[in-house]
């Protein structure tokens with residue numbers, strides 16, 4: 091068998107293992123209403139390759155052909171088909187301990203990130219519920235001049251994830267990293283739940299600051 | 309990244325055993341920043357100072373004791389220290405770390421490390437204090453067991469001294485002799501005790517003096533450290549593994565679990581599940597022989613078990629690996645026999661894993677009719693033969709002389725190298741790699757030979773920590789193994805106990821280190837430090853001559869198991885290895901590229 095055939099066989103074996111996982115988490119993101127028909131993206135690292143959802147693919151109805159293989163360290167034609175946010179994913183996978191990343195638009199988190207006050211959402215969201223405290227503690231928020239497809243995103247988002255598992259792009263969505271997709275997905279759900287609880291407590295007129303604990307330095 | 313000396317003293321003792329002299333020496337700040345301490349610091353000094361061609365028993369080999377930047381703080385499980393040298397069993401660079409109280413005492417002497425050089429002309433004890441290294445005659449104590457030596461030193465030098473010593477196995481240079489400290493804690497693997505024996509160094513004791521004389525390294529941000537410690541403890545308590553299983557059943561909590569999943573090796577890995585496994589389980593230990601729990605310094609997990617058998621003997625263990633190696637691997641399911649064999653190993657200073665696995669290898673050689681008559685008692689399931697074999701190994705008499713070489717040399721001598729369940733000469737521990745493909749790659753690529761602790765994929769593949777991975781998938785394992793190897797090298801350089809990883813996310817320890825040092829070390833920085841340590845070790849091994857050929861598994865694992873939940877599976881090692889080398893940026897022979905070494909700031913030596 092020549093090298094090329096061997097490599098393509100290996101790729102199809104890898105995609106065979108990855109597809110059910112992408113499908114599962116794409117479906118879950120849709121069920122939870124974290125994405126519009128084709129927003130968000132999912133990626134994972136396998137050796138020197140990255141596997142990422144196709145640009146414009148419907149994350150809630152992924153097909154095998156929606157998984158694109160592209161090199162992690164070289165530019166190849168895979169990027170023509172891959173998500174517009176491929177470079178952000180690639181940098182997260184290269185610059186942090188992430189083995190999987192997920193991006194989506196959980197509505198409560200996005201809304202809360204735009205509620206910019208002295209107490210809330212300047213540079214971070216500090217969950218006030220027990221699970222949010224326990225698991226996430228402090229979620230950084232970054233504000234960008236151009237919050238889609240910009241060079242600035244490719245640099246700042248991975249930077250924010252160097253010491254955190256999830257970060258928020260103000261008014262846009264979240265990026266999460268994990269050892270696998272399940273872990274990244276978990277951070278997203280905990281983050282969104284924490285945002286919902288903050289909203290509810292705000293509605294009840296509660297003093298959010300006093301509930302934040304000591305996590306501002308986390 | 310770091311700009312203060314919080315966390316370290318920045319000094320070491322360099323001890324010349326041949327000339328009975330010592331000096332205090334500065335450790336360059338950049339070395340501490342890059343390698344932290346423990347395993348990392350040991351690897352750095354060994355690579356710089358011990359030529360790769362040095363015979364492990366030559367006086368040119370060195371032994372490096374090292375603590376880390378969190379040793380002696382109240383960070384959970386931070387009481388560990390490590391020892392690094394060139395192993396006689398594997399011929400590779402080799403480090404071990406141990407708990408107990410020896411590490412914090414060593415650091416309280418105002419040093420971060422001790423480098424032992426040369427060879428003492430007569431048996432020797434070292435006494436380390438904040439002011440000096442003393443040399444004491446050990447002729448009278450030569451031949452004493454671990455508890456005997458420890459008691460002897462406490463009687464002669466005061467109860468407060470902390471002791472790290474070898475037993476008769478180390479003196480006799482058994483290839484898998486260990487170093488023990490605080491009576492029960494083992495620097496278990498790789499024959500480090502034999503190197504100490506070859507230098508005629510019986511023990512190192514530490515006397516850090518009264519409380520007000522002890523020297524503590526600084527902590528930059530005690531308030532933040534308090535917050536992080538509280539969160540680490542919350543995690544430890546909440547995790548079913550560290551908060552419940554370990555506390556109730558010790559590490560042997562895994563026996564029934566691993567057996568039920570079909571990767572608990574039986575009779576030298578000839579099968580991987582047995583209904584009698586429960587005789588050795590954590591539950592049975594708790595019911596039948598456990599006396600109390602025991603913990604290392606600053607640890608609330610308390611995975612240690614103090615036990616007593618019906619003969620009235622008492623000791624520590626068995627832990628999961630020892631329980632398996634001296635038990636199921638030898639086809640022995642008699643808990644008392646296994647426990648007493650474990651006590652013997654601990655008292656004589658033997659690595660329980662390599663000891664049990666080497667005996668198991670001999671049992672299979674015997675089963676296949678490859679051994680002469682004097683081996684006739686070495687049969688699977690023969691508990692009576694176990695203790696006798698251990699004593700013969702220690703004294704290297706009769707069959708013991710062959711067993712004392714370890715399984716690789718033993719099986720080769722009797723013409724069946726494939727019967728030795730080892731990688732790079734180190735005996736494989738208690739997980740059949742056919743039942744967890746990540747473990748297959750982890751064993752094959754470990755820098756110190758088959759080791760479960762370099763990348764404990766069991767957490768992800770079997771326990772769902774942090775999240776469950778499919779244990780029979782291959783494509784996700786190379787990345788997982790690289791990440792775990794790097795992070796564990798970071799942990800071993802802190803030095804913290806890797807069992808915390810079953811409850812506490814990695815970034816918590818990076819945050820604890822940041823609070824100690826006063827400058828941010830992100831979890832990403834932590835992984836890079838670990839990667840540097842891993843590559844340095846690999847580079848040193850490459851200079852010795854290790855290549856892809858050594859990143860392999862015994863041929864048995866190319867055949868599937870025939871029964872049990874792991875039946876029919878074979879880990880695709882070659883495929884995973886290619887991917888693994890790609891991630892590491894090593895060449896096709898498994899050697900770190902110059903570009904990689906440069907990126908990590910490692911000065912390249914000759915290969």
Ligand code: SF4
Pocket residue numbers: 385407408602603604607608609610611612805806807808
């Ligand atoms: S978990 Fe066990 S081995 Fe680790 S530090 Fe605690 S008692 Fe020691």
